[in-house]
Amino acid sequence: MLNNAQSGCHQEIVTIDDVFFSYENKTVIQNLSYSILERDFVGLIGANGAGKTTLLKMIVGLLKPTSGEIRLFGQSIKDFRDWERIGYVPQKNALNPLFPATVREVVTSGLFGKKNMFRRLTKQQRNKCDDALYAMRIEDLADRRIGQLSGGQQQRVFLARALVNNPELLILDEPTVGIDAETQAGFFRMIRHMHQHHHITFIMVSHDMDMMKSYLGSEPAQKNGGLSFYVKHTHEPENCRETDLTHSMQQLRETMEVLT
Numbered sequence: 001m002l003n004n005a006q007s008g009c010h011q012e013i014v015t016i017d018d019v020f021f022s023y024e025n026k027t028v029i030q031n032l033s034y035s036i037l038e039r040d041f042v043g044l045i046g047a048n049g050a051g052k053t054t055l056l057k058m059i060v061g062l063l064k065p066t067s068g069e070i071r072l073f074g075q076s077i078k079d080f081r082d083w084e085r086i087g088y089v090p091q092k093n094a095l096n097p098l099f100p101a102t103v104r105e106v107v108t109s110g111l112f113g114k115k116n117m118f119r120r121l122t123k124q125q126r127n128k129c130d131d132a133l134y135a136m137r138i139e140d141l142a143d144r145r146i147g148q149l150s151g152g153q154q155q156r157v158f159l160a161r162a163l164v165n166n167p168e169l170l171i172l173d174e175p176t177v178g179i180d181a182e183t184q185a186g187f188f189r190m191i192r193h194m195h196q197h198h199h200i201t202f203i204m205v206s207h208d209m210d211m212m213k214s215y216l217g218s219e220p221a222q223k224n225g226g227l228s229f230y231v232k233h234t235h236e237p238e239n240c241r242e243t244d245l246t247h248s249m250q251q252l253r254e255t256m257e258v259l260t
């Protein structure tokens with residue numbers, strides 16, 4: 001684990017401090033401490049039921065630790081309000097093909113949360129939505145119903161939804177489940193590009209060990225119970241000078257051209 005002293009000038013984006021979590025009488029996470037630094041790519045691996053989704057849900061505030069503390073961007077999660085700094089793509093649920101929302105509506109809902117999905121947009125909000133659609137190369141699907149798209153297309157839509165606020169931290173829970181190998185490889189290339197060329201920190205749960213290890217190395221940085229944390233720092237934590245990474249949807253929109 002990297003402690004504060006080692007993190008140097010790089011901000012701790014997520015700090016997990018001696019966290020325990022139980023569902024009723026079943027303890028899932030015990031005594032977990034881990035720090036995620038700015039621009040890290042953290043791969044979270046573990047067997048079914050190890051607690052990966054539970055941990056992500058705690059980080060996005062959907063579940064509260066039974067004990068211990070989580071801090072986001074240095075602030076206790078209890079006081080944290082800047083949720084637009086975090087994009088979250090939950091585990092895939094098979095969508096009912098009759099689900100009435102269009103791709104544009106789903107992406108736009110990322111601006112507002114669950115409420116008011118169909119409300120009128122300002123020009124600026126519309127532009128944000130267009131940038132996210134374009135960055136994920138799904139602008140031509142904007143008026144299609146999400147339930148009618150393939151699994152890979154739907155994943156791009158959910159990623160665009162998570163990106164619409166230009167987040168600094170992206171949290172992905174098994175984003176490629178149920179997607180064919182070629183589409184998975186393309187999706188991972190896209191994620192890797194976003195990590196390497198943009199100022200985005202990632203936490204990703206995946207069962208694809210080969211893909212994770214090829215990018216993050218074969219040794220976990222830390223293990224806790226059934227959870228293994230693999231990590232790639234964008235650059236050495238003590239190197240404070242590197243500041244040339246960009247962070248804007250506009251830039252992302254332009255550079256995603258290289259992947260098509």
Ligand SMILES: Nc1ncnc2c1ncn2[C@@H]1O[C@H](COP(=O)(O)OP(=O)(O)OP(=O)(O)O)[C@@H](O)[C@H]1O
Pocket residue numbers: 023026028046047048049050051052053054055
């Ligand atoms: N709402 C709940 N109530 C009670 N137990 C739960 C609940 N959600 C999850 N669990 C249990 O907690 C444990 C951890 O679940 P979690 O979904 O975090 O695992 P996971 O590592 O994400 O698994 P998978 O790889 O299958 O997605 C499992 O044993 C699960 O059955």
